Amino acid sequence: MxxxxxxxxxxxxxxxxxxxxxxxxxxxxxxxxxxxxxxxxxxxxxxxxxxxxxxxxxxxxxxxxxxxxxxxxxxxxxxxxxxxxIRMNIRKRDYLSSLLNFLQAHDESPEELLITGELQSIINTEVANLPPKMREVFLLSREQRLSYREIAAKLNISDKTVKKQISNSLKLIRLKLEGDAPSALLLLILLKSL
Missing domain, CATH: 1.10.1740.10 (RNA polymerase sigma factor, region 2, helix turn helix motif)
Structure with missing residues (x-):
C-alpha cells in the first residue's frame, strides 16, 4: 500500500x-x-x-x-x-554462435565460399580495429578458447573485466555486421536453401 x-x-x-x-x-x-x-x-x-x-x-x-x-x-x-x-543478450550470443555453426556446417559452393569469406573478412577487420586490450581478451577467448577465469589470470584482470571486454567486442562486431553483412548473409541463406 x-x-x-x-x-x-x-x-x-x-x-x-x-x-x-x-x-x-x-x-x-x-x-x-x-x-x-x-x-x-x-x-x-x-x-x-x-x-x-x-x-x-x-x-x-x-x-x-x-x-x-x-x-x-x-x-x-x-x-x-x-x-x-538478459534474454536479449542471450539471444544475441546464441545468434552469433548459431550463425557460425550454420556457416561451418554445410558444404559450400563457390558462391557460398565467397560470401563466407566476405563475412569473415568483415569480422577480421573489426577484430583488428578493436582497442588493443579488448582485442587481446577477445582473441584469447575465441582463438585460444580460454575461459574468462583463465584470461583474467593470464592478464591479471578481474573476471568481470574479461566478461565486459568480450561483451563490448561482440557488440562492436555485431554493429558492423548489421551494417555490412545483411545482404551477404541473406544471399548465403538463400543459396543454402536451394
Missing part, C-alpha cells in the same frame, strides 16, 4: 506534474539501481535500465490511479526490463 505522502505524489504524477515525478525519481533512483545492479552486475547497463524504467513510468503516468503500491509497481517494471535485457 502506498503511504499517504507517496499517494499524493502518484496522484500529481498521474496528472502530469513534473515536480512529483522528480520527487519520485529522487526517492527511487538509488534503490532501483541497487536492485538492478544486484541482478546484472554492470553499472552502465543498470543505469540504462533504471532510466528506461522511469521513462516507462512517465509514459504510463495516466494509468497510475489503478496502482495499489507504487513501490511494487516501479520495482516490477525494473525487474521486467532487467530480465528482458
Amino acid at each position: 502506498c503511504s499517504v505522502e507517496e499517494t499524493g505524489f502518484v496522484q500529481f504524477l498521474s496528472s502530469g506534474d513534473e515536480k512529483a515525478f522528480s520527487d519520485l525519481y529522487d526517492r527511487y533512483w538509488e534503490p532501483l539501481f541497487g536492485y538492478v545492479m544486484h541482478v546484472l552486475q554492470d553499472k552502465e547497463d543498470c543505469m540504462d535500465i533504471v532510466q528506461d524504467t522511469f521513462i516507462t513510468v512517465w509514459q504510463q503516468r495516466t494509468t497510475l490511479g489503478n496502482v495499489q503500491s507504487f513501490k511494487a509497481y516501479i520495482y516490477s517494471i525494473a525487474r521486467y526490463k532487467a530480465l528482458r535485457y
Whole structure:
C-alpha cells in the first residue's frame, strides 16, 4: 500500500506534474539501481535500465490511479526490463554462435565460399580495429578458447573485466555486421536453401 505522502505524489504524477515525478525519481533512483545492479552486475547497463524504467513510468503516468503500491509497481517494471535485457543478450550470443555453426556446417559452393569469406573478412577487420586490450581478451577467448577465469589470470584482470571486454567486442562486431553483412548473409541463406 502506498503511504499517504507517496499517494499524493502518484496522484500529481498521474496528472502530469513534473515536480512529483522528480520527487519520485529522487526517492527511487538509488534503490532501483541497487536492485538492478544486484541482478546484472554492470553499472552502465543498470543505469540504462533504471532510466528506461522511469521513462516507462512517465509514459504510463495516466494509468497510475489503478496502482495499489507504487513501490511494487516501479520495482516490477525494473525487474521486467532487467530480465528482458538478459534474454536479449542471450539471444544475441546464441545468434552469433548459431550463425557460425550454420556457416561451418554445410558444404559450400563457390558462391557460398565467397560470401563466407566476405563475412569473415568483415569480422577480421573489426577484430583488428578493436582497442588493443579488448582485442587481446577477445582473441584469447575465441582463438585460444580460454575461459574468462583463465584470461583474467593470464592478464591479471578481474573476471568481470574479461566478461565486459568480450561483451563490448561482440557488440562492436555485431554493429558492423548489421551494417555490412545483411545482404551477404541473406544471399548465403538463400543459396543454402536451394
